[in-house]
Amino acid sequence: MEWFTCPECGSDDVEVIRERGREVTLRCNECGNVWMVTLPKPIKVPLIVSKHERSFKTSVELPGGEEIKVGDIVETEDDEVRITGIELEGDKRVERAVTGEIKTLWGESLTYPKVIKASIYLSGGTTQAFKVKVPRDEEFVVGEVLEVGGYTFRVEKIKTERKMLHHGKAKADEIVAIMGHHIPRARARRKLEIYRGYSKESG
Numbered sequence: 001m002e003w004f005t006c007p008e009c010g011s012d013d014v015e016v017i018r019e020r021g022r023e024v025t026l027r028c029n030e031c032g033n034v035w036m037v038t039l040p041k042p043i044k045v046p047l048i049v050s051k052h053e054r055s056f057k058t059s060v061e062l063p064g065g066e067e068i069k070v071g072d073i074v075e076t077e078d079d080e081v082r083i084t085g086i087e088l089e090g091d092k093r094v095e096r097a098v099t100g101e102i103k104t105l106w107g108e109s110l111t112y113p114k115v116i117k118a119s120i121y122l123s124g125g126t127t128q129a130f131k132v133k134v135p136r137d138e139e140f141v142v143g144e145v146l147e148v149g150g151y152t153f154r155v156e157k158i159k160t161e162r163k164m165l166h167h168g169k170a171k172a173d174e175i176v177a178i179m180g181h182h183i184p185r186a187r188a189r190r191k192l193e194i195y196r197g198y199s200k201e202s203g
């Protein structure tokens, strides 16, 4: 944040030595300069948080005049949310905006597990698809053998938000789907948990 840069020497090795409301006294560890700043008033911005198929209306307090962009992570009272959409007055959608001009923010809950699709190609040309829930930092690797719903399969492709991977690995957080052929007698490295829908998760 720009308020935490020393106005004398430009260092950002700065320490807060006193806080009274929005009045903050700072000291520079580089040159010893001590100064005070008044933090901008926080603005309450409406925020719609999605937990896979369900959405919840809440709000987030952000410093006035701060720029927010798609991909930023904000903290609400009980959640951590990655911004996925910004709407201004007149239903205008933008990639970035300053807090005062935002009408609504959209975001994805990062404390809710990631739900991805697993498509298993069966012999005979049919496909068995499952929704599975996984921790967001779990890695998936092309070539590994997994099990879901009693089907073992080898991961052949990983579809992320940006591209289709035919080799390599990806974190669940950015994965949309994994797919591969059913291998009936293979031993799975791990078993994935089927997602049962929002109400079952929160109960």
Ligand SMILES: [Zn+2]
Binding pocket: 006, 007, 008, 009, 010, 011, 028, 029, 030, 031, 032, 033
């Ligand atoms: Zn300084």
